[in-house]
Amino acid sequence: MNELEPLALPEPRRRKISALTIVPIIAFALMGLFGWGLFTGDDALPSVMLDKPVPQFTLPAVLGRAEGLTTQDLLGQVSVVNVFASWCVPCRAEHPIFMELSATSVVPLFGINYKDPPEQARAWLDELGDPYVRIGADRNGRVGVDWGVYGVPETYVIAANGTIAYRHVGPITREIVQEKLLPLIRELQQPASKGALK
Known part of the structure; x- marks a missing residue:
């Protein structure tokens, strides 16, 4: 038995490490987009209701x-x-x-x-x-x-x-x-x- 084999990460552990790396990157990207949307641009968001009658209520x-x-x-x-x-x-x-x-x-x-x-x-x-x-x-x-x-x-x-x-x-x-x-x-x-x- 090769003594170096136990040092290789098992497959499930490698997946766990990459998930731990990817999730924060995605979270920071979404927070960045949200922050950019809050502080830039026009708050007059497009709406399917613009130029249409107000709903019946x-x-x-x-x-x-x-x-x-x-x-x-x-x-x-x-x-x-x-x-x-x-x-x-x-x-x-x-x-x-x-x-x-x-x-x-x-x-x-x-x-x-x-x-x-x-x-x-x-x-x-x-x-x-x-x-x-x-x-x-x-x-x-x-x-x-x-x-x-x-x-x-x-x-x-x-x-x-x-x-x-x-x-x-x-x-x-x-x-x-x-x-x-x-x-x-x-x-x-x-x-x-x-x-x-x-």
């Missing part, structure tokens, strides 16, 4: 609010829809901006409260303020799926004819409001841009 009111939200509420005027949740840290960061936008009365702001326990949603709005004309409680996330929501927060600009004109994934900043949302809202509010949902 009816949502009940958030606990403590009088009215829910339906498709019909988004017809006849340019509006903004914000998908948010009390458990969402970026939603808390963007909320003061929506309070400011609501105070200007430039555009009606509607909310979809996404997968939130009713008491938490109510407490969050009571604490931070309620900028929304109406809010629907999407407790199981089904309406969010119909809208193509990846996660919260997401914000949509809706044309007067009920089509989705713009989608922003991630928290809204003052720069996004000034450079993207308001110019698009003003353009859509021009008489030539108005139309009826066919």
Whole structure:
């Protein structure tokens, strides 16, 4: 028997070593892609819903609010829809901006409260303020799926004819409001841009 034979790694051990090498490389590559996606490019992600009518939906009111939200509420005027949740840290960061936008009365702001326990949603709005004309409680996330929501927060600009004109994934900043949302809202509010949902 050759004395060097025991030094050769058995086949299963060689596979284990290569798996231990490959898995971290793949994980770091995925983290790099994720980080690059977060910090570069435009958050106006492509969506199959752009330029299409908003989905048909009816949502009940958030606990403590009088009215829910339906498709019909988004017809006849340019509006903004914000998908948010009390458990969402970026939603808390963007909320003061929506309070400011609501105070200007430039555009009606509607909310979809996404997968939130009713008491938490109510407490969050009571604490931070309620900028929304109406809010629907999407407790199981089904309406969010119909809208193509990846996660919260997401914000949509809706044309007067009920089509989705713009989608922003991630928290809204003052720069996004000034450079993207308001110019698009003003353009859509021009008489030539108005139309009826066919």
